[in-house]
């Protein structure tokens with residue numbers, strides 16, 4: 001489904017983090033709906049290097065881009081020479097900035113701030129010199145455990161990841177005051193959908209529960225999971241918000257969620273229905289108490305008004321549309 005009328009003929013789009021979950025979905029959206037646009041993907045891909053928590057430093061994977069016909073560049077957004085090369089050799093009209101340390105549990109504060117905040121500033125400067133629209137990924141992690149519904153302006157990050165995204169937003173506000181390009185920050189809530197498998201254990205619980213069920217294992221939830229609620233948002237609606245952010249009424253920072261919190265128990269119940277299983281749930285103590293979001297629900301009033309964004313998928317429909325892919329991944333990658 002196409003979200004804007006403009007055919008984007010002769011336009012060049014840079015997608016940083018384009019070998020990751022959300023970035024690769026954007027790359028295919030443009031390839032399929034705006035074939036006249038030139039799409040360039042920049043991603044550091046995975047190298048095998050890990051953080052102290054044992055997770056990969058970057059999750060980009062070539063399999064997310066199989067079938068993509070645009071240009072693919074392997075590189076690090078922290079590499080200033082690479083950014084200079086991009087500035088000289090391309091002329092971008094839109095930059096979708098998805099590259100980041102996306103692991104909310106990573107503890108390396110130095111690299112988190114450098115990659116998520118400082119490199120973003122360099123990309124903003126590039127956007128200004130190219131007169132490109134900047135659309136970047138912020139996060140609901142900026143809110144921490146702030147009261148629901150979460151509203152822009154009431155942030156309380158609980159980890160360095162959330163802090164880094166809030167710093168991106170603060171920096172953006174300064175640039176919005178001083179420069180003419182359009183800058184839109186999108187605070188994604190909990191995203192799930194095709195393309196997330198290569199995020200390993202940081203992939204959504206929709207995929208992880210799906211694979212537990214397909215393996216015939218009892219789904220393992222945290223105690224009181226019927227009372228842990230999040231605004232889970234399907235990838236199709238994230239793509240919609242990004243595309244609509246190409247023509248915002250004004251620059252700004254906007255929540256991207258459904259506006260309706262759902263529980264982890266709901267996810268398991270819906271998956272069991274879709275997969276035809278009836279496994280008994282196991283409840284384990286939550287080890288993350290103190291740095292865990294217990295209730296998130298996006299206030300999407302301004303996202304609707306300024307971007308014309310309207311979530312199209314409730315969880316039941318989203319999981320119904322995703323379940324075939326959950327099974328395919330299980331058969332091809334897990335089994």
Ligand SMILES: NC(=O)c1ccc[n+]([C@@H]2O[C@H](COP(=O)([O-])OP(=O)(O)OC[C@H]3O[C@@H](n4cnc5c(N)ncnc54)[C@H](O)[C@@H]3O)[C@@H](O)[C@H]2O)c1
Nearest residue numbers: 017020021022044058059060076077099100102137139191
């Ligand atoms: N998935 C979610 O639920 C969610 C929620 C809120 C915000 N976000 C944000 O959305 C963006 C995309 O997230 P995602 O879920 O697709 O994660 P992802 O990890 O799949 O994608 C991020 C991509 O950035 C690449 N990358 C990491 N460091 C890089 C570097 N230094 N240089 C170049 N590329 C680098 C990775 O290889 C990866 O492909 C991120 O900024 C993330 O913080 C995601």
